[in-house]
Amino acid sequence: MSVVPAQAVAGAGPRPDDGRAAPLAPRARLLPALAAVYRAQLSRARVARIPLLFVATFQSVGIMVLLRGVVSGGDPARSVVSGSAVLVVAFVALNLLAQYFGQLRAGGGLDHYATLPVPPAAVVLGAAGAYASFTVPGTVVTAVVGCLLFQLPMAHLWVLAAVVPLSGAALSGLGAALGLLAPRQELATLCGQLGMSAALLLGVLPAGRMPEAIGWARDLLPSTYGVEALAHSFAPRPDWFAVCADLGVCAAVGVLSLAVATWAYRRAAAR
Template sequence: MTTPPTAPEIVGDVEGAAPLAPPRGPSLPSAIGAVLAGQLARARVARGPLLFVATVQSVGILVLMRGVVSPHQRATASAVVAGATVLVVAFVGLNLLAQRIGALKAASALDYYGALPIAPAAFVLGVAGAYAAFTVPGALVTAVVGVLLWGLPAGGIWVVLPVCVAAGLALCGVGAVIGLAMPRPELATVAGQLAMTAILFLGVIPAARFPAGLDVLRHLAPGTLAVDALAAVLHGTGSVGGVAWRLLVTAAYGVVALAVAGRLFRRALDR
């Protein structure tokens, strides 16, 4: 039954001829910008309620902790406020992003980006950037509420912005890795939830009260240094150099995670 699949219309071939130069793709910043714009359009549809939930969760934790930590325990209060603020970033950047990428992968939606002349990094950074941007309002609200509850100095609130950038990179990077690495979307959701819960405990429990032996985990968590940087500023003990250094290391964590996500992206396509 098999007939040879010949191509009768072909009169020659390109072997030996110079291959056609491929058309240029967009530059990396332009590709990231286009992916980001597309994801932000999605934000208008779906992110509002979820961001509200993320903020309510963190504010709820602050109210709860206000019953335990008195305004005199300024160091502890600063750590709690910083942990709850970074938790907003973890909720959106890690949990929701892992879910979103897991769902995109399961629906074969990654094919769209994989068949475009953009680096995998452009996709990962574009999506992660959009999710990191969603976190800013919730993180600011949480930090302001915390400052008011414990009467902490409000002058350092602006540090929430660089904290969102650095922690956003790190937590979105881990979220992207989870979303791409998990074989099924349900597993990505569970892993994202578990990772966010880990960030919650590792971030909100002040370093000084951490059980001995478990502080290694705290150091390994992607958001810890960002929590420490913000806590130091809110407590009034942070030096510019110390804060910058912690945020740079956090951002570097994110760069490594995003690079791993870029590699996983190609592998996720060839299913």
């Protein structure tokens, strides 16, 4: 991106920005614009993404059924169920959103938003929010099926009401940033897929048996904290401090990744 020196601009021709400049139309305000983007994204997700939501849910339920033979109960069962539930969020929010933004950027679709007076945060948050909300049914179904399969208590499943939006924010922010920053559309898809695979392997498999290096990778992945928070809630006497701490990490990563995604959107829109 080149910056034009002021002298070059102020040279020949009619002087810009003199007193006769026409009034500017108002900007779209953040919240109404966010609501409009959210509504539009939710409607396109309903049309185009329902089959994929089924895939995501079946994938997670399938993994739990497979692991039912290996894992009998206790800590490992808790992490299998919570990992599978959060995997639905990773599939939709990280993988599909990275693909969507990659495709939008490659196909020139960002021009539509870039030529409207809309705050970048509204576009990113609206899309991320819609994708995250879209994961709710699949996550709930997976968690309930998991509890039944592994005889875990369902008393504290309400924790999902915090886990889905917070890990959704963290993962969709990451997905949006990947999609907008990847130099090519295929790379955006690849990154989304890899991120989801990481969430699958590092989230579903019980942490205790992993080599140390993989344990660090697990700590770096934002979905891990959502998984842990949900796993804590399956304990007979949940450690609410640990749940809150994990959710706090999710929220912090969410704010950070959405900020990065907003920056990435600005960068992609003003080529």
